[in-house]
Amino acid sequence: MLDAGDMFGQRTRIEREQTRFLCEVHSEFGYDAIGLGEMDLNYGIDFLREMIEQYGLPYTSANVRDGSGELILPEFLMVERAGFKIGVCSVLDAEQRILTMSAQDEEYTVDEPLSVLRDLLPRMRAAGAQTVVVIAHLGDQKAEQLLNDVTGVDVCLVGHSRRPFRSERLVDRTSLISSSFEGRYLGRMDVDLGVSGDLKAFDVTILELGEEIADDPIMLDRVNKFKEHLEEFRLVARGPYQPTKGSDKESFLTERECRKCHTDVWEALRESTHQVAFTTLARKGQAQSPECLVCHTTGYLYMNGYDDQPPRNRLTNVQCEACHGYGTEHSRDGSWLAQARASCVSCHDQENSPEFDYDAYWAKIAH
Numbered sequence: 001m002l003d004a005g006d007m008f009g010q011r012t013r014i015e016r017e018q019t020r021f022l023c024e025v026h027s028e029f030g031y032d033a034i035g036l037g038e039m040d041l042n043y044g045i046d047f048l049r050e051m052i053e054q055y056g057l058p059y060t061s062a063n064v065r066d067g068s069g070e071l072i073l074p075e076f077l078m079v080e081r082a083g084f085k086i087g088v089c090s091v092l093d094a095e096q097r098i099l100t101m102s103a104q105d106e107e108y109t110v111d112e113p114l115s116v117l118r119d120l121l122p123r124m125r126a127a128g129a130q131t132v133v134v135i136a137h138l139g140d141q142k143a144e145q146l147l148n149d150v151t152g153v154d155v156c157l158v159g160h161s162r163r164p165f166r167s168e169r170l171v172d173r174t175s176l177i178s179s180s181f182e183g184r185y186l187g188r189m190d191v192d193l194g195v196s197g198d199l200k201a202f203d204v205t206i207l208e209l210g211e212e213i214a215d216d217p218i219m220l221d222r223v224n225k226f227k228e229h230l231e232e233f234r235l236v237a238r239g240p241y242q243p244t245k246g247s248d249k250e251s252f253l254t255e256r257e258c259r260k261c262h263t264d265v266w267e268a269l270r271e272s273t274h275q276v277a278f279t280t281l282a283r284k285g286q287a288q289s290p291e292c293l294v295c296h297t298t299g300y301l302y303m304n305g306y307d308d309q310p311p312r313n314r315l316t317n318v319q320c321e322a323c324h325g326y327g328t329e330h331s332r333d334g335s336w337l338a339q340a341r342a343s344c345v346s347c348h349d350q351e352n353s354p355e356f357d358y359d360a361y362w363a364k365i366a367h
């Protein structure tokens with residue numbers, strides 16, 4: 001049983017918590033090998049190692065190195081089935097950027113898959129591999145290109161691809177399989193091996209895990225419990241910055257809504273640094289920090305305000321409603337103007353904006 005990588009989530013604290021759960025469950029599925037995808041380093045090498053240790057995940061990568069030039073994972077794995085020794089290795093696209101969530105970005109180098117495989121495949125054979133499986137975390141086109149230039153691969157599992165291969169595919173003498181992403185499909189390859197472990201024939205089935213496959217009641221229960229935990233985690237992670245202000249009945253409509261009628265104002269504010277306040281945090285690696293989000297997003301302390309999950313993740317930056325309040329409360333009696341004038345100092349406080357002077361600052365964003 002193989003996985004072609006990118007099991008880990010996006011670079012947010014919430015998805016990291018979700019990834020822990022995924023790893024726990026994956027450990028019970030009994031994988032033989034998991035190829036490294038660039039997403040699997042989203043939370044840094046320490047987190048990946050922690051998951052590998054805690055859940056016994058058989059990650060492998062033949063071409064990702066850390067800052068000191070060492071491979072970060074086992075170069076290949078050997079699996080025994082039905083008396084055959086099957087060598088499994090994995091290569092990542094050298095053009096993939098590896099970004100981690102931590103502010104101090106870790107350094108990685110990714111060796112060119114072709115030269116890596118040319119060197120590695122004979123060594124896998126020498127180590128006793130009768131059948132060779134390559135997990136190519138390259139997407140389908142690059143994987144096929146690679147296989148045209150390298151010999152000695154029996155089966156190639158393609159990762160970083162969004163399309164499942166619904167029928168048998170052969171490149172040179174290698175059979176390919178890909179089963180898409182997000183666990184939507186389960187790919188199965190039945191193989192007929194010769195006495196020496198060489199591939200004689202194969203058959204591919206792609207099973208869609210849709211409605212017709214019933215949910216496992218025990219797993220469903222665990223998933224639901226986990227979702228409750230995640231809700232709690234989400235709130236706890238905010239620390240003292242809970243969304244308690246305002247009202248649950250009101251919403252922020254986002255600046256796109258305001259723009260429809262106030263195009264001139266929107267144009268006037270396009271160049272304002274308020275428009276990049278969130279990017280500023282991201283550049284500092286602090287896009288997840290509640291203590292910063294409170295002033296660099298819209299409505300963080302308000303019910304229905306910014307949150308890193310859709311749809312409210314559209315409330316990044318200091319948008320119209322950060323000063324004017326809930327769009328659903330749109331008022332034209334002057335009270336909104338007073339409220340907006342008073343809003344500045346909730347963010348432009350002594351610590352973060354010591355130079356703040358209403359007239360001088362307003363002049364820069366007057367509209």
Ligand code: HEC
Nearest residue numbers: 273274276277280295296318322340343344347361362364
């Ligand atoms: C929700 C918090 C918030 C509110 C409310 C807010 N600001 Fe800001 N403001 C910021 C942040 C954050 C930045 C820095 C953005 C960056 O550089 O990424 C900023 C930057 C600015 C700048 C640019 C400073 C410079 O020299 O480049 C001006 C001008 C400004 N704000 C004026 C105002 C005025 C006037 C008000 C009230 C009418 C106001 N702001 C209300 C958060 C806020």
Ligand code: HEC
Nearest residue numbers: 280284286291292294295346347348349352353354355356
């Ligand atoms: C109380 C509101 C508030 C909080 C909390 C806050 N900021 Fe800001 N931040 C501002 C405002 C307002 C400005 C614009 C200051 C100005 O130009 O006068 C700003 C500007 C900045 C800038 C650009 C100006 C510069 O110095 O280069 C950076 C970077 C920044 N903030 C990062 C952060 C980070 C990181 C955090 C969390 C650790 C944070 N901020 C928390 C309100 C806040």
Ligand code: HEC
Nearest residue numbers: 255258259262265266269274318319320323337340341367
């Ligand atoms: C940084 C805070 C801030 C942001 C962001 C902001 N405004 Fe304002 N806005 C104000 C303030 C303060 C006033 C009132 C100025 C005054 O009359 O003293 C105002 C006034 C207005 C007015 C009345 C103008 C007039 O002269 O009648 C409109 C309309 C308006 N804003 C729309 C918007 C829209 C739309 C956006 C987003 C594209 C936006 N504002 C973003 C603070 C803000």
Ligand code: HEC
Nearest residue numbers: 253257258260261320321324327331332333334335336337
């Ligand atoms: C359907 C059109 C429409 C949309 C959408 C809209 N507005 Fe308005 N808004 C108006 C009209 C019309 C006025 C009154 C005439 C004027 O001052 O331009 C007004 C007035 C205002 C005023 C001045 C209020 C006052 O008391 O004088 C502000 C501030 C304002 N809008 C902000 C916003 C913000 C922020 C959004 C987005 C959440 C928004 N508007 C969305 C039509 C709209």
